Amino acid sequence: MTKAGAALSSPLPLAGEVGGGKPQTRTPFEATHSPNLPALAQLALALLDTPGIGGILIRARPGPVRDAFTAALPAAKTRRLPANADAEALDGGLDLTATLAAGRPIHRPGLLVEASGGILIVPMAERLAAALAARLATALDGALDGDCPLLILFDESSGDDPDEAVSPAIADRLAIHLDLTDARLPLADLLNPASIPLAAEANPASPTPNDPGPIIPDPATAFTAAAAALGIASIRAPIQALRIAHANASLSGRTAITAADLEAAAALVLGPRATQLPPGDAPPPPEESPDQPPEPPPPGDDQPESEADSPDQTRDDSDRVIEAARTALPPGLLDALAAGASRTAAGGGRSGAKLRSLSSGRPAGVRAGAPGRGARLALIETIKAAAPWQKARPHRNDGRLSIRHDDLRIRRFVARAEATTVFAVDASGSAAMARLAEAKGAVELLLAQAYVKRAEVALVAFRGDSATLTLPPTRSLARAKRELAALAGGGGTPMAAGLDLTRRVAEAERARGRTPLIVVLTDGRANVGGTDALSPQAAALASARAIGTSGIASVFIDCSARARPDGAALAAAMNARFVALPRLDASAVVAAVNLLGTR
């Protein structure tokens, strides 16, 4: 993203060199001048005090670039959310020490209140617990008394792991999205911070300043049309883009939005949110994912006529927005599109589930109640409950706290074993459609039971020459239905690839603290894969043995009309229960899975 600023067709005003007349007093966030950051980052800093923008989501690992960005924030007003923060850290609570000393309840304000009117930095935002993320999202809506601090989220996720993603509820509410992953600072300056030259290589083609371009008559339409073309479903995006455009205009002392403001907002707000390339220059997306907005009409085709000055004008403007947004397209979008994968809301299905993945021993909350019947005493919470009363209660001679039944607090754990069933479905050959339909039915049946069991289901389909994770682990029936709707079938049987991917998915689930179960649905004949030296079936056997040694429970369902020894051999290598189901049906599959689960 280093070249982000440079690639814009028109200049971005840089924080430090905003030209002619800077009329307004810069309240309340006067960011320090930081010439080495990429132009977009500087612009984001300059726009910090725009009302209603919520904050900035920055994709950046810890490092000098991030430090430079943090250093540019007004230090006095900046607070940082500790990694171990809980809801109490955000909202405040009883101050135990002070309460015990004073003999009356003393409340400690939470970070949200303390940082109110300032900035709250959230590092490792992708690891933020779902409850905290939701709390921050509520605060961003201004629903609570008092101001919400401006949030600066650092997203340190690698992008490879779908499980690690910033809560979409927050991401959606933060106007500015920045990617500093590839931003670089001149090494010489890092070694010698005393001499920082102005706008170094981060901004090679320093744009000609003060050319704001023509005034845009209808920026709302331009942003909305561009957002639709970029596949941005949330309506907040164009609203925020408009806010940023206004702010950028007034930052440069203009009252009307010009092309430069349009481009700045496009690069900061719309580009990073894009989920598709604008129609016309994209490799045609193979399949529309059903929850995407229907393919938006090419901007201009369907303009509401009363709104724009002229349809052509508006189309030009929205093209301008798209062109500017292109500079800030999320990394990997092109690859993802080329691979035929439609980006879905990142990690959307998981945040809730992650919270409940408690088998590794995370508490599921504290509430009043007596220990026993599986409930464990929450000592600190109990002491906290008793603390304010110590002066009022009859004094104990042994100097101990006086604790009564009402003070007792218990900690609860979610003790249920949480299973993830990974289906590996052979989508090859002529019987593929029937098999897929039954696998789909089984997935949905299992998810319907998931209310009770908190089970998750994933589905790997293999056909042709590769395997794909068609349904990442989820317990959302809605999501499963959507993603399984367009399963294609036919082609060869790349058994080895299918088993390998299945094992990786299952192992990842185990790493999350869940119990994976593998269910293979196939007719047992591998005919794709392997090498010159290794037949497809031999390669499949090797992959099956890998599952066997991983110790993951599995069931192998052979659904060929007449079971062959091939399937049984694979099942034996996997150490799987072998089930022959010539007449495959969903409830039989579920029965087999349940049998495995109770084994």
Next chain:
Amino acid sequence: MDSMTSPFPFSAIVGQVEMKQALLMAAVEPRLGGVMVFGDRGTGKSTAVRALAALLPPMTIVAGCRYGCAPKDPVPCPDDCHARAGRHVAHVPVPFVDLPLGATEDRVVGALDLERALATGEKRFEPGLLAKANRGFLYIDEINLLEDHLVDLLLDVAVSGQNLVEREGLSIRHAARFILVGSGNPEEGELRPQLLDRFGLSVDVRTPTELADRIEIVKRCDRFDRDPDGFAATYAEEEAATVASIAAARRKLPKVDVGDAMLELGSRLCQAVGADGLRGELTLLRAARATAALAGKKAVTPAHIAAVAAPALRHRLRRNVLDDTGSTVRIARAVAELVPA
């Protein structure tokens, strides 16, 4: 989208007809039992609820009552406000309480007032959010992330209309009648069916996909951003009309006739779609009556029942996982069969 001095006007919300209508029905007939809103982020869910609460005419309470008791409330007030405040009444805005996800049980139901207890030895109850929401709206965003025991408690109170507190040597009972509005995104985990069933109405909101609608939303938000008061003024007339229709519908509601034929139609509809339990039928008819009242009609017609069938029933259908058809479609089919066009 963000709260400012004057809230976003209810009438200025573009589209989302079903959600707005469901909220209006709930405002007219509080016994409907709340509204569950499913939907994407940024669809104006909380904006709509907040706007409706702000829109409603101020309510009359016993002056100074911490529980927002009405002057002739049959539920006894823990402060005995009727005796203490006598005939003094006050007018306060209809409360809108946004339940934060991190809220503790104490904060929700109320707890012993520690300061008071320690200073004077008096056992005094400090009312919680439930008391604050009495006779207003209680909104829970992302209800699927709320702790299970809190959800159970809220639904219990919402249905009974009373909050019972037995703790710390206190025994308190106070009125807590509020319209519960929950929102959630089905993509982020399903809700338990028992929980869903407790909500009277459920609506699906989607981000508008029509470009013209989206542009209008962006424009209205922009105008509201820059001049909230001026923006509100342009909708004053529509807002007043909505207030008037709610007030009229509330007056009319008890008089709206539900004929035997309509009772039968309701039952048959519930049977046809496989909605379990009496609650579905009751909600269907109550919702139909509220719709009739809002439309200024004297009796419920099949058209009213057809109009509310989806929001009243779609979350009560037993899930047939092998049938891909969504609940809404199944209901529409049954309605088409049973209700003559």
